[in-house]
Amino acid sequence: MPATGTHQSASQPVEAESPVAGSRVKTAARLGVVPCHHCATLWKDVEAHSCCGCCGARLHVRKPDSLNRTWALLIAACIMYVPANMLPVMTTVSLFEEKQDTIMSGIVYFWVSGSWVLALIVFIASFLVPLFKLAVIILLLITIQRRSNWRLVQRTKLYRIVDVIGRWSMLDVFVVTLVTGLVQIRGFAVVHAGPGIVAFAAVVVLTMLASISFDPRLMWDAAEHEPRKPV
């Protein structure tokens, strides 16, 4: 947090009653105003394909084609996830032996050599975070398509978490880069980067793009359009 002594002040919703329940709240889409994705300025009476008069970005009511793009990127990430974990990310060629490391064996190496803290950090960044991201985005997409209004606030929080932590999976890519760059001593030990790291980097990039192209407002839209039960 940059600002010290930051304190919260509650904005008044346009229609003050029941801000949590969902269906009564005025949304920008209902009011017919379009918020700019970049500078958050609201515009009324927007024609198709017009640009924000403030910052020049193209105006959309929702991120364009969000569900299809997110699904496509996510499926690609799921496919790359398999080679990312199966193929070696590093090959160490020394005088006596040739050793291949996968993401998991790297974590196990830290664990057995006593660096538990690092084992835990790498385990979280390289194994848990990608898996968590894939699972959460699939969950969010499916709940939108089922027009579910289940735990909307928690799902929005989940999206926020995924959006923030996703970048940290790049950790292993940087580690492999550094070790490969450093251990290049001909005759004694040479480390080669393995094909696994390419697949792993692809998973990180694809899941980051998926979470960027996902529009959390679709969850709230879908819940609002839920078919009402007959009274």
Place this chain on the structure above:
Amino acid sequence: MREVSDLIACEECDAVYRRVALGRDEVTFCRRCGAELERDMSSQRGRVLPLTIAGLFMYVIANAFPIVQMELHGVVNRVTLMGSVLALTAEGMHFVAFLVSITTILFPLIQLLALIYLLTAQNGRGRSGSRAAINLLTRMIQILRPWVMVEIFLLGVIVAFVKMKSIAIVLPGIAVWALGVLAFLFAAVLSFNPRHIWRKSLPGAEE
């Protein structure tokens, strides 16, 4: 098409609120989903430019000096940021080398330079000709933000360090300290949301 300047929409759930005049360092949150609506940055303004310039110095040091030095059987090997990227390229890992170079070398530099330009251009008023450039740079800063990975790279240095300690004598280079400072500066500088350059104050708020 006309601007609605007295309302604000939540970026995560689309709920619309009436904008309130923010005091110093005040933040408003969405009542429905808890996302941040608007944050007062007036106390940050004077701080960002010096921090960004300091960041630029740290960036130069981080790139010019070796990150880690390794000694194995009397052979000493040092590696800079660029050197490790080049080693990957030599291995044929072009995609990974590209990714590492943009997230740790190119994008951080673009962010720093763009911020310096924006903050200095903003002080000299009446430069309406550069409006398009300001818009472009501000949007770029926002788009690139998740892809600047200095702090993750720093953690990567630490992990790589421990990994190699068991097989060789490793010493941290000057660049590591510069990277550490740079990571902190980026955290402070990028919390400044450049959209405040566009944000007009509420009509009647300044009275």
